[in-house]
Amino acid sequence: MVFFKSFSFIKFVLILFRVLPKHYNKQKGLQISSASDVYVESFPQFKHRCSESSETTLIFNVEGTLLRSSSLFPYFMLVAFEAGSIIRALLLLLLYPFLRLISEEMSLKVMVLVCFMGIKKESFRIGSSVLPKFFMEDVSAESFAALRMAKKKIGVTELPQVMVESFLRDYMEVDVVVGRELKEIGGYYVGLYEEKETSKRAQCAEAKLFRDVAELSSTVIGLDNISCSTQNQLFSGCKEIYMVSEAEKLNWSILPRDRYPKPLIFHDGRLAFRPTPLSILxxxxWFPFGLVLSIFRITIAVILPLNVSLPVLFFSGIKLRLLNSDSLNNADHDIIGPKGTLFVCNHRTLLDPLFLSFGLKKPVAAVTYSLSRLSEMISPIRTGRLTRDHDQDSKMMKELLNHGDLVVCPEGTTCREPYLLRLSPLFTELSDNIVPVGMDSHVTMFHGTTAGGSKCLDPFFFMMNPDPSYTVRFLNRVRGASLCKQGDRSRYEVANVVQSELGKALGFECTMHTRKDKYLSLAGNEGLVSA
Structure with missing residues (x-):
């Protein structure tokens, strides 16, 4: 009896898999085969065609022609994990085998339902803070070169508009983005697509396209994927359509970072890898083991002295590399200011001062612009909170320097990419015994920093990595207080010199961006952390 019930259930599931795709996968848009007056050619001919005209308007399929991978699962997984929760991400992973059995259109609808249902529209910033990095790392150099030859670019995608608009407009310099719109109720996404026929955005984009074409008398060319079963209605305005095959995409190369139209300086999110099905599995x-390992590492660092905790931490997989540590022995005794050494570091993670202490094999006090109460409680070294009041902060740092060494990260916030933010010049007035320290960290699974998440979890996520590593590079000492007092250099000039030396040592690019710029870009606030 049980066997027949099981057989009936399996039969029902198989019938369901056959019926659902037919019901939901309605063919919408204009089929290529129905447009008899459209000239269709292969992608290799596209470069020659665009070079003939400087007034070309290009309509292109984003996931089919711009990105090397045709799988959209990693991007929805990022939304589920970063904007939702780990439970939502686990649910999406469990549904992956089911997604492989159904149609592409139905698969998209299921992923949208799982990832967006219940997400507040106003607080959704993953499209501008997390996804651009992963999109940029998947852009092909060949398709990017094709886009650069067009005067006007219109991106068409089956992805939700909120996922791709920032990436295409800000980093790809696309003029118009036509994506799918999501339904919302009371300011919350319900996890459903708006019907294509009723999408006001698509209608407005189409009207704008043909208005621009009429004004400029430009040539409209389409760039699509030969594997796409449906085609957006915007392609009906193209006289020529060039097709990309999946075989061609296999030979495409990754767009180098130095060719990005806009430098990727800031990005957010906890995941440090591309969440393909196998990697997210x-x-x-690893997650349960990593959580236990993280608690173990933090406990060891807090309760044991450095000479005992260091071997245990290194045995657990943490790596620390020291460079040019001999420069610390070249002390200049003719200095002005407190007796302690002021270590000036670039800021990679919250644990920069701790790993500097590991390298020096002695605890070093640290000051920071923002620190959660939990991080302050579990810190094995003394910490101070800066108030952004010049006189008050200067007084506190001088007192700490009089009692010993001090480390400060004048960038004011962390930066994951190989860039240095503008340094606050406060440190230049405090001492002549300034040692710039170049910090670099590497993780394989989780980032130990966040702009829009819970900062109290930063050390736990960093320590959850199987083998987190740090490189600490000591530079030559720099005078600060005496130069500023004598008027030889302003405090801003000294800060710029330190930034330049750090950039040369690390191979990082110096910028004028600040903490405020980062948080306004990623979190929509100025980065103030409540106690």
Missing amino acids: AMFM
Whole structure:
């Protein structure tokens, strides 16, 4: 009896898999085959065609022609994990085998439902803070070169508009983005697509396209994927359509970072890897062990002295590399200011001062612009909170320097990419015994920093990595207080010199961006952390 019930259930599931795709996967848009007056050619001919005209308007399929991978699963997984929760991400992973059995259109609808249902529209910033990095790392150099030859670019995608608009407009310099719109109720996404026929955005984009074409008398060319079963209605305005095959995409190369139209300086999110089905499965298998390992590492660092905790931490997989540590022995005794050494570091993670202490094999006090109460409680070294009041902060740092060494990160916030933010010049007035320290960290699974998440979890996520590593590079000492007092250099000039030396040592690019710029870009606030 049980066997027949099981057989009936399996039969029902198989019938369901056959019926659902037919019901939901309605063919919408204009089929290529129905447009008899459209000239269709292969992608290699596209470069020659665009070079003939400087007034070309290009309509292109984003996931089919711009990105090297045709799988959209990693981007929805990022939305589920970063904007939702780990439970939502696990649910999406469990549904992956089911997604492989159904149609592409139905698969998209299921992923949208899982990832967006219940997400507040106003607080959704993943499209501008997390996804651009992963999109940029998947852009092909060949398709990017094709886009650069067009005067006007219109991106068409089946992805939700909120996921791709920032990436295409800000980083790809696309003029018009036509994506799918999501339904919302009371300011919350319900996890459903708006019907294509009723999408006001698509209608407005189409009207704008043909208005621009009429004004400029430009040539409209389409760039699409030969594997796409449907085609957006915007392609009906193209006289020529060039097709990309999946075989061609396999030979495409990754767009180098130095060719990005806009430098990727800031990005957010906890995941440090591209969440493909296999990699995210490995993450979930590691997660319980990583959580226990993280608590163990933090406990060891807090309760044991440095000479005992360091061997245990290194045995657990943490790596620390020291460079040019001999420069600390070249002390200049003719200095002005407190007796302690002021270590000036670039800021990679919250744990920069701790790993500097590991390298020096002695605890060093640290000051920071923002620190959660939990991080302050579990810190194995003394910490001070800066108030952004010049006189008050200067007084506190001088007192700490009189009692010993002090480390400060004048960038004011962390930066994951190989860039240095503008340094606050406060440190230049405090001492002549300034040692710039170049910090660099590497993780394989989780980032130990966040702009829009819970900062109290930063050390736990960093320590959850299987083998987190740090490189600490000591530079030559720099005078600060005496130069500022004598008027030889202003405090801003000294800060710029330190930034330049750090950039040369680390191979990082110096910028004028500040903490405020980062948080306004990623979180929509100025980065003030409540106690």
